[in-house]
Amino acid sequence: MTRASCQLVLFLSFVAAAPALAQRDARTPSDNLLTQQRLIDRQVFEQRREQAPLNSLLDWQWGGWLEYFLFDFDDGVQAQRVSQRPGLAAWTRLRIDDGAHEFFARVKMSFEQFNSGDEFSRPHDWTGPNLERGWYQIDVGRAFGWTNPDDPIQFRARIGRQEVRFGTGYALDMPLDAVVANLKLSDFRLTGLLGKTIARFPNVDRSRPVANHSARRFFGAQLTYEGFERHEPFAYALWNDDFTDARPKHPLKRYAYDTRYFGIGSRGELAHNFNYWTEWVIESGHSFGDGDFRRRDRVRAWAWDVGIEKLWDHPARPRAALEYMFASGDRGRLLSPTSSAGGNRGDRDDAGFVGFGYRDTGISASPVNSNMHIWRAGGSFVPLYAYDAFRDLEIGSNTFLYYKHHRRAAISDPTAQQFAGYVGWEMDTFVNWRMASDVAWTMRWGMFFPGDAFQDRSSRSFLLVGLTWSF
Secondary structure, three states, rough: HHHHHHHHHHOOOHHHHHHHOOOOOOOOOOOOHHHHHHHHHHHHHHHHHHOOOOOOOEEEEEEEEEEEEEEEEOOOOOOOOEEEEEEEEEEEEEEEEOEEEEEEEHHHHEEEEEOOOOOOOOOOEEEEEEEEEEEEEEEEEOOOOOOOOOOOOEEEEEEEEEEEEEOOOEEEEEEEEEEEEEEEOEEOOOOOOEEOOOOOOOOOOOHHHHOOOOOEEEEEEEEEEOOOOOEEEEEEEEEEOOOOOOOOOOOOOOOOEEEEEEEEEEEEEOOOOOOEEEEEEEEEEEOOOOOOOOOOOOOOOEEEEEEEEOOOOOOOOOEOOOOEEOOOOOOOOOOOOOOOOOOHHHEEEEOOOOOOOOOOOOOOOOOOOEEEEEEEEEEEEEEOOOOOOOOOOOEEEEEEEEEEOOOOOOOOOOOOOOOOOOOOOEEEEEEEEEOOOOEEEEEEEEEEEEOOOOOOOEEEEEEEEEEEEOO
């Protein structure tokens, strides 16, 4: 067989085997820890991102890390809970023919132990081992000798379990079992998506019969223009088809939430060391209201996010940021902003925005972006940059202000039961210290001060302390 034929067989063989990457039946976190857990996972993911150069014909790398996290938090129901979570992860990556073919896999397992009386369901339990990421990527032009790295036309496809983000990640930013195709034509980049949710991934619909599993299919396309020196505008269209089955089934209630997202935005640099990002989203589609199984409601929602960040050319690496996030709500959603059970009632129009994206909304309050106005101001710096042992010790803080879009409608915190718009504010402080090339320590503490939307106005804290050794 010719070299091109071998390359084609390798590509088609992996496509046929891609569905085997899906995993099922794993324990999910407790409801009121879901947003905090995603924030922590995102921080760990960013720390583990590999940037090593790979230039050989056949290059194999592997590694992993051991981690230990301690959580001490007030969930608004019980005064305080404490849990510990040690974990182990291992990854491997293989690149062939100078990156024409690339394989990557990462497996992780952890053990969660609650203090006596603090558990939600079980005092301790294993999670995993789970395949967190596992994909194959082909640079089609390079693999078959059709293009060179400097050519204006490039085409890549990645198949398997991977992180998928559209735009800045406001509407979609989550791991999927997917095929992502990327075509670069001169200054334009077209990205196509065909994927499905990981079965064990928590559902945005927190109704009990569908809360702990998800079966959604996503497909869409995004067009990005890369011809500007300092700006990168984009536009996308995304479809979500919900096939999640209720467990147990109920003959008089359905939960399908099928939606479309149309977004535009841009990110870049307004001036030297002055960055920005913005994304505007319109959501449409159909949902089932509270207690409904015959007719579907029309989804007509919208959301946006605007942020700026200022950096300074100083050894202390100071930075400051401002951000405003908004996601529409619906007056008829009195018990839940995202769920079918307890969701829209009273009419056939559902204006509550429900997305699949990610933003840092605070570690203690951590509301879902639905029926919310959120303002964030923060910054960080390296105070002891002159000392070698502390040159990678970063200290920072974020302050959040929360307000409802519709004061009578629900937000994601079920203890916010008052018909009032002011949700409260939160102050977060974080410390990240890379003590050595393979040892990192982190601490994040947040204090939420509830507003008029809560009957119980007692402050709530969330403390995370973690240590990681990479190998």
